[in-house]
Amino acid sequence: MADALQTLQLGHRPQGRTLLTASWVVGHKNSGHTLLRNGEVVFENGEILFVGHGFQGEVARRIDFGNTLISPGLIDLDALSDLDTTILGIDHHPGWAKGRVWPRSYVEAGPYEMYSQEELAFQKRFAFSQLLLNGITTAAPIASLFYREWGETVAEFDAAADAAGELGLRVYLSPAYRSGGMVLEEPGRMVPVFDEERGFHGLKDAVAYIERQNGRHGDLVRGMLAPDRVETSTLALLQRTDAAARDLGCKFRLHMAQGVMEVETVKMLHGSTAPVWLAKAGLLSDRLVAPHATNATEEDLRLYVENGVSIVHCPLVSGRGGSTLNSFSACRSRGLNIAMGTDTTPPDMLMNLLVGLITCRINDRAPDRVRCAHLFDAATLGGARALGRSDIGHLSAGARADIAVFDLDDLFMAPSIDPITTIVTGGSGKITRAVFVDGRLSMRDRQVAGLDLQKARTQAQAQYDGLIAKYPERSWANPPVSEIFPPSYPIEVANA
Ligand SMILES: [Zn+2]
Numbered sequence: 001m002a003d004a005l006q007t008l009q010l011g012h013r014p015q016g017r018t019l020l021t022a023s024w025v026v027g028h029k030n031s032g033h034t035l036l037r038n039g040e041v042v043f044e045n046g047e048i049l050f051v052g053h054g055f056q057g058e059v060a061r062r063i064d065f066g067n068t069l070i071s072p073g074l075i076d077l078d079a080l081s082d083l084d085t086t087i088l089g090i091d092h093h094p095g096w097a098k099g100r101v102w103p104r105s106y107v108e109a110g111p112y113e114m115y116s117q118e119e120l121a122f123q124k125r126f127a128f129s130q131l132l133l134n135g136i137t138t139a140a141p142i143a144s145l146f147y148r149e150w151g152e153t154v155a156e157f158d159a160a161a162d163a164a165g166e167l168g169l170r171v172y173l174s175p176a177y178r179s180g181g182m183v184l185e186e187p188g189r190m191v192p193v194f195d196e197e198r199g200f201h202g203l204k205d206a207v208a209y210i211e212r213q214n215g216r217h218g219d220l221v222r223g224m225l226a227p228d229r230v231e232t233s234t235l236a237l238l239q240r241t242d243a244a245a246r247d248l249g250c251k252f253r254l255h256m257a258q259g260v261m262e263v264e265t266v267k268m269l270h271g272s273t274a275p276v277w278l279a280k281a282g283l284l285s286d287r288l289v290a291p292h293a294t295n296a297t298e299e300d301l302r303l304y305v306e307n308g309v310s311i312v313h314c315p316l317v318s319g320r321g322g323s324t325l326n327s328f329s330a331c332r333s334r335g336l337n338i339a340m341g342t343d344t345t346p347p348d349m350l351m352n353l354l355v356g357l358i359t360c361r362i363n364d365r366a367p368d369r370v371r372c373a374h375l376f377d378a379a380t381l382g383g384a385r386a387l388g389r390s391d392i393g394h395l396s397a398g399a400r401a402d403i404a405v406f407d408l409d410d411l412f413m414a415p416s417i418d419p420i421t422t423i424v425t426g427g428s429g430k431i432t433r434a435v436f437v438d439g440r441l442s443m444r445d446r447q448v449a450g451l452d453l454q455k456a457r458t459q460a461q462a463q464y465d466g467l468i469a470k471y472p473e474r475s476w477a478n479p480p481v482s483e484i485f486p487p488s489y490p491i492e493v494a495n496a
Contacts, residue, residue: 020405048397080142119463120155121156177201200237225241254288294323313339315356316343325359406432
C-alpha cells in the first residue's frame with residue numbers, strides 16, 4: 001500500500017526490509033538495464049537485496065507505487081548548486097557587456113563575495129533539494145566563480161556536506177579553485193590574468209577538505225577535485241591536481257573543449273586545444289571528468305577515448321547558449337563514456353534527456369542514431385562509470401539503494417508504450433514521486449527533510465534580487481540594472 005510510504009520519516013532509513021513494487025522496474029543484467037513488468041525491489045539499510053519477481057523473504061513493509069517506474073536514481077555530474085545565474089544572460093548579450101566577465105575597474109577595486117557565508121550555505125541546501133525533487137540522487141555540484149572573491153570556500157563546503165547529509169543526497173564535493181581569471185580590458189577584449197600561488201593554495205585547501213570529509217554522513221559525502229576551467233589553470237596547478245587525485249583515489253573535474261573563448265585563450269597560451277595540451281603533459285586519464293565537449297575537435301574526442309576520459313553532457317545549458325555536443329550518438333559510437341549534468345535551472349535531468357535527444361537528432365540530421373534508452377544510460381550507468389563506481393546507477397542486489405520513482409499516470413504524461421520512452425519524451429522531473437538515497441527516504445511528494453521549500457523559495461528570490469542589484473559595479477561602464485537586463489516588454493505600472 002502506498003500508505004506505507006506516508007509512515008516513513010523523511011531523511012531517515014526505514015527499519016527492516018522494505019519492498020517496493022510498481023508496474024515497471026528498471027532491472028540490470030549483463031551490464032545493461034532491463035525492464036521488469038510488475039517488478040519488485042527489496043532493500044534494507046542502504047543496500048538493495050533483491051530486484052525481480054516474487055520475493056520470498058519476510059519484509060517489514062510493502063509499498064506499491066502503482067503505475068510508476070522504479071528507476072535507479074539519476075546521476076548529475078555538473079549539478080546546479082547555486083541560484084542559477086546563466087538564466088540572467090538568456091536574452092542579454094554579449095556576456096562581457098552584461099556582467100559575465102570582470103571589467104578591469106572591478107578587479108582594481110578588489111573583487112568581493114556577492115553573498116554572505118549564510119547565503120552561500122543556503123543556496124547549496126536549496127539547490128540540493130531541487131535536485132532531489134527531480135529524481136537526482138548523486139550530484140557533483142557546480143557553481144559560477146564570477147560572483148566570488150576568487151575560489152569557493154571551505155566553510156561553504158562544510159555546510160554543503162552537512163546539507164547533503166541532512167537531506168540525504170549523495171555528493172562529490174570540494175571547493176573549486178583556480179590560478180587565473182578572465183578580465184575585460186576594453187569592450188570585447190578579454191585577457192587571462194594569473195595568480196598561480198592562489199591556485200596552489202586553493203588546491204591545498206581542497207585536498208585537506210577531502211581528507212576530512214570523505215566518507216562522512218554514512219559515506220554519502222565523497223571528494224572530487226574541481227579546478228575551475230582549463231583556460232584559467234596553469235600547467236603546474238593541473239599537474240598537482242592530477243597527482244593529488246591519484247593520491248586521494250578521487251576524480252577531478254575540469255571544464256574544457258566547451259566554449260569559443262576558452263578554445264581561443266588556450267590556443268593563444270599553449271598553441272593547441274586544451275585536450276591536446278593536457279595529453280602532451282600526460283594529464284588525460286580516467287581520473288578526469290570533462291564537461292562539456294561541445295567544442296571538441298575530432299582529435300580531442302579521440303584523445304578522450306584513448307585515455308578513458310569521461311565527458312559530462314549538459315544539453316539544456318549548452319543548447320540554450322547556442323551550442324551542442326556534435327553529436328551524442330557519434331561520441332557514443334566511438335566508445336566515449338558520457339555522463340549527464342543539469343548545470344542550470346531548472347535542474348531537471350529528464351528535461352535534459354529530452355533536449356539531448358532532440359539536439360542529437362538535429363546534429364545527426366537523422367532520427368535513428370540515438371534512442372531514449374541511450375540518454376537514460378548516460379544519466380545512470382555513464383555517470384557511475386565516470387565516478388568509478390559499480391554500486392550505483394543501476395538496481396540489482398548488492399547495489400546501493402539509490403532509487404527514483406517516476407509517475408507514469410501523471411496528468412501531464414502521454415499514454416505510454418514503454419516507460420523509458422515516456423519519461424524521456426515527457427521531459428519533466430515534476431513526475432518524480434519519491435526518492436531514496438542509500439536507503440533513506442530523501443523526497444516524497446515534493447517534500448524533503450528539514451527544509452520548508454515554500455519558505456526557501458521566497459528566501460531564494462530575495463537573495464537573488466540582492467545579487468542582481470550588485471551587477472552594475474561589475475559590468476563594463478557600470479550601467480544601471482534596467483539597462484543590463486532590460487525587460488522582455490515595456491513595463492507599465494499603476495499611477496501613484
Ligand atoms: Zn558546466
